[in-house]
Amino acid sequence: MSTESGTFLDQFPAEAKVVRTAFYSSFVALFVGALMGILQVLHRTDVLRIVDSADYYSLLTLHAVLLVLSFSVFFLVGIFTWAVTTSLDRGLQDLRYTWAWYGLMALGTLLAGIAVLGAFIPGLDMSAAVLYTFYAPLQAHPFYYLGLALFIVGTWLAGLDWFRSWWAWKKDNPDERIPLPTFMALTTTLFWILSSAGVAVSVLAFLLPWSLGIIDQVNALLTRTLFWYFGHAVVYFWLMPAYLLWYTMLPKISGGKLFSDPLARVVFVLFLILSTPTGIHHQYLDPGIAEGFKFIAMVNTMFLLLPSLLTAFTVVASMEHGARQRGGSGLFGWLRALPWRDPVFTGMALAGLMFAAAGFSGMINAGMNINYLVHNTWWVVGHFHLTVGTAVALTFMAATYWFLPQLTGKAIWSKSLGLVQVLVWFVGMTFMSNSMHRQGLIGVPRRTAEPQYSGFDYEVAVGSMAELNMQVIIGGTLLFISTLLFLTVVVMTVIGDKVDGLPDNGYADTLSGPEDAPLVLDNLKLWAGIAALLVILAYSLPLAAIITRGGILGPGGSPSPQFVDTLLFVGRVAADTVGGVIA
């Protein structure tokens, strides 16, 4: 596959430096984010409150922004850069350009971080306690919005970098199929640009000018809807690189091959098409959006079950293939033949298991009526600590034990400690997330510094509130310890000496290769077009209704049942169209 074998560092030293730097940035964010995480746990449960409860929301904002934007996204641009470079077997087109997008992302993180931390500097009139969703009328310092915008533009330029590599490669290899890892990076880039354009408009056209004082007010529902236009797709932006690792690394580490390259392509195409027109499922409880639009979002969401189940099947089948090649047998006996002592394998497998559990809470969230039961409770926080907080985060940590030697030429300092680390994360998250789900069911709210109310007790059906809180404390502490273990292994590895005899760079072969995949799957223009069309179908009417009713800069709104407005609006559009056609 490669002109020159060896580690990624041997093959592409300059690109390895980029990926390494992206990873280190991601780990710094992980450390600060996890520190905020444990502080939140202790604050909410009233074990230790080192900040004023009013400042809790600054910690929470920092936690979320650093973990879901900086930690996840810095890591994933590293993975995609590795994936494209390795699978096309060619360096990036222009490294100055590459460093430029990295620089934008770093600057963006710094600005947003400063805006949040400014709240703790006495005398400085700066804060951004707007939480990760930054709903108006909560307002942040302009640095926060500017930072987010720069960060996102940085990721777009990164996506373009991967496209440039592919375009150049295609010139030299006109008749070849897009290698699978590159295909995954490109399809992800496409829906990421399509979806994050929404949040970019929200920030640049409304929130930033508003926080600079150029405009007086914004239409809160409009900015919120634009946020969620990106807010569901972004979860797939985090998840697709984890999928990439599950599809292209996990089979190899299990000792086998990827079950099916065509299925993998189908899955990524489905995510490209479906990830954006679903965002309204986060707004089931928002007044001002008609039920019908929410229903459409729900149906689109249910379609997403398809690629998720396809993934479960393909990934597990690939592991089974590996286990049987290693001598495993029996209906389930092969599970024992898997390399459970390898932290890379075990971390990713446990991450996948947690993701399966999250599938259930996700189904509850996705149902329009059942969602009312859990909306804005701690259930939701329990859910996404299983998805982004474990399926993605633990996969990334586990993958680090494979990538770090590839990027530094050094051996992992202690693989056994790595194994302990991934296990501790799994156990910690089991406690924390389980309790968060259960607390949510009895109505404990999320985003609350002091969820204790005088004259009111939660009705806990099984167990007690003290027991539930104890689980969160134990879980949160284990998670924090696991993070420290992870960073210890990383630092000790990086300061170690270079060694020889590291495994070669590469990824899994396939049982059924691209030659079995219909050519149309590689037609990225077609899929991007369909994705855009679905977005227009799902969003043009809701957005038009929100703007006509509330004004582009709001505020406004009518107390009438919203579906009446929408019916009238749809009627008017239909009448105009018919009129236009006749005239």
Add this chain to the structure above:
Amino acid sequence: MSSELEREIGHDEFDPVGTLGLITIYFLILVVLWIFMYFVEFAGGDLTVVGVVV
């Protein structure tokens, strides 16, 4: 890695029965939880939303 392999299994000899078993179990768990949800949400007393609003 490849040194640990005991045998090579090609596309046609590989029949992922274990995977089918695992996925079936997962599916059954989902169904059972789904039914359980009915009791948590509805049978436990008032309808959460309707009860509050009306």
